[in-house]
Amino acid sequence: MIYFTTSNRQIAAALRHRLGLKAAPPSLPFPLYEREGALLCLSGPDPLDIASGVSALLAARPGGKNLLLISLEEGIPLESGRCPREWTLCTGFCGKDGRPWYPDILAAHPFFEGGAAWEAPDQTAYWLFRDPGAWALVRAASHFLAPHQILCLRCAGLEEGLAKEPFRRLTDWCLQADRLLCQRTPVLTDREEETIRQLAGSMFLSHTMTLQLRQLLIYQKLSRGSLEEGLSGFLEQLKMEPCQNKREGKTAFEQLRQHILL
Amino acid sequence: MNSSGSISYCKPFSHIYIEERAAAFPACARILERYPDAARIPIRHYKDLFNRPRQDWAMQKQSPQLILAVKEGRLVYPGAPVCQSFGSQYFYYTSSVMNCLYDCEYCYLQGMYPSANLTVFVNLEDIFRETEQLLSRHPVYLSVSYDTDLLALEGLTGYLEQWCRFTAKHPSLTIEVRTKGANIAALRSLPSCDRVIFAWTLSPETVIRRFEHRTPSLAARLAAARAAKEAGFSLRLCFDPLILTADFQTEAEPFVRRVFQEISPDMVRDASIGVFRISGSYLNAMRKNRPDSAAVQYPYENDSGVCHYGKARSARMTELYRSLLARYLPREQIFLWEENRKEENGWKP
Structure with missing residues (x-):
């Protein structure tokens, strides 16, 4: 502009x-x-x-x-x-x-x-x-x-x-x-930002943990090229089958961290 | 403008900003001679330009400009806690230049300085005078190339030659020149002194290509390191910062083997190992500057203000390199940077 x-x-x-x-x-x-x-x-x-x-x-x-x-x-x-x-x-x-x-x-x-x-x-x-x-x-x-x-x-x-x-x-x-x-493009597309919002909801994440999730997924995209790459449908499954409570959400978040971080 | 109608970035140093007081120094005239076509812009004080709010580091790095200034106040500082002192009791550092020609994604300078423009302080003699005052009290170990890469800039500044001459004249002074450079011609022309330690930052080729933009290849760095030793300087190898990548584990052994195929272990004074670590406030600024860098956007753990890969992961990375280096160097020649040692590393006068 x-x-x-x-x-x-x-x-x-x-x-x-x-x-x-x-x-x-x-x-x-x-x-x-x-x-x-x-x-x-x-x-x-x-x-x-x-x-x-x-x-x-x-x-x-x-x-x-x-x-x-x-x-x-x-x-x-x-x-x-x-x-x-x-x-x-x-x-x-x-x-x-x-x-x-x-x-x-x-x-x-x-x-x-x-x-x-x-x-x-x-x-x-x-x-x-x-x-x-x-x-x-x-x-x-x-x-x-x-x-x-x-x-x-x-x-x-x-x-x-x-x-x-x-x-x-x-x-x-x-x-x-x-x-x-x-003219610059942001790292995350609008659709990916929406995915993060959905995932945060699925895992009952607090505001702080949602920010941590976003940072984690930015790294995932930059290091592997897309949000899903190498995660074997983990994100899709989380969106389809949300966690039952905060405790389950925390466990799922930790699993996601382990998957993404080398 | 090129023929296709699109425009490109200005060439580096197409504009040179000259502080009023700096104009009188011989170093200023010497540097300006090298850029006869650059636009010269008079400035009152370098901070009017260097410290402007809302500068865009990444954009400036596309077309870095040159500032010639006079450094004031304290010129030689005690070493910072996150830096390795290599067992030296009187560990100091000084910055005759701010910023660097290279563009390493993980570089802390983009968190520390508000501008990516290169600032050369033309009053090197004042830094020499302050160093002499310290030398009158005790021996000094001085890092002269922390916030820049003086070897890469030797063609511009000629400062390494002056540092080598100064060090040769002062027997209780040892200086360290941290570099990723490969300017062998400059190395061979410098006055030789074994109290000048050239410390090469070495990374696997994949890390160099991905994160250390505009830097010499591993082969070029190793050739330059060998040339420095052959010219009579001391040689330090820095496996620091170690950057975590998908291939970190698999490429470590061939990388270290290659280094010692090129550099005989008996040429090496010592080696250092340190995982990437950065102050939390610097990391925040770096993330704004480099939104698309995996090295910067890694979700680091913030441990009392210092961000790193996490204690366990950092320890594993360090141990891998320690065990590999131990095949070539005795234990006492290998220096580790560890979080729990930062207090003892950070000597305060």
Whole structure:
């Protein structure tokens, strides 16, 4: 899942057009546009608007580890003429008080790189953009997401950045980064989770013992490839013929442990 | 982006984060020279990057980045209770580098550190100074490669060469370099000293392939171990951690036989045996980082905060290896890590 955020209406329009995003029913103070696997939040331009927009979005629709958040904005150069007029990936941020924050840049990309600061913390060529909004966004988003899930791209020349070819390259890369970084499958399927719930019921297990059972069966699946492999129908039998009481359940659980652990 | 339109991870060390103070150290310039194409990002303090909350270790391990920093505070620490002291009374360890190039599924570093990025401390001279202060009081046995693999990183840091020279100059210092490395060229170029103990962690090939990603093969490790001995260093073999697999029992004998076919027993200073054990809090973090690793997701028994395979099973695993090693080495050269010995292993100054 990929969430785009912007406060720029030109960028929002380009994104809606390129990705085929449709207006979603109003649920947040800011307009949302979406399609399967992608969503756009259009917030106000003030740092407070940006922070509250992203916080509201991530609280209302948490994506966990399978989410990539990408902020796209027009870049305001710290020194005129120093910024490339192409999309630039921000590799560092600096707040008003000098506090820094860094994303993890894990996916290979074709963009320029540089820093975005509330105010330039030093005179080095690293700091490219004056961007209080970027700082507000990363601070808010970092309460919800890992550093590799938050990316900010800025473009000092929107005319060039929103031209057909550069913008296609940008959005293609964003979608591919989402596939690379944020699409993971859990060890247990929903069906296997349900099997564990049934088994715990069949054996009269307490909450703590249910957690132990789950850990045991995760190990079983990882070491043998499936929940059933090598257990000679033990699990199926337990589901079909539940234990009569807690004592029987404990004995069955211990037998299962012995079967699974080498 | 490749031609099929999919993107890959950044190359390791494509980004180098440089602490302001570190930039002035010669080691920093030396390391940066090796990566002329890396993006250089200035940082105020390495903890601003290394200690961020909610980092994803497993993802970072796909594309580890490099941090160059200055180490502060205490630089040399007393040995931890879960580590073997090999009978040394004054057992210390130090970390000039945090994290490792290799990717072992069971590695405790993924429970100990919040980040998988490699941090190199460029002020090795300060660690030398603190070691000299300890040496002025008593002899020192110092593990210098616990939280990393200095042999694997020698091409990057050159720190082993400096440690070997430093050890050669201080007769009451013995250092241990724990490694899975196979950099024979580096070993042959190091200044020789028999108080530098190279300690190879050895595992059966099946365990290496399944759990010790990006590490050299058993054959390569054994060749490197032989080269280290031939170059004049002391040699320790570490059958530690022993990882329980379906083939644990059957592959132990051929594995140990192969080790001693390659390494003559008289080349070996000593050997250690220890089953996998880990602090409960580290294991919790490791399980989040490695949801798909059987080595990490094993339902370990938590015994006063230390998780292991259970006393009886651990004892059987240890005894199997002890009896196999006893065919080649005298008893006094075999060191065991056992739960009930952790107090005596953990010397406190």
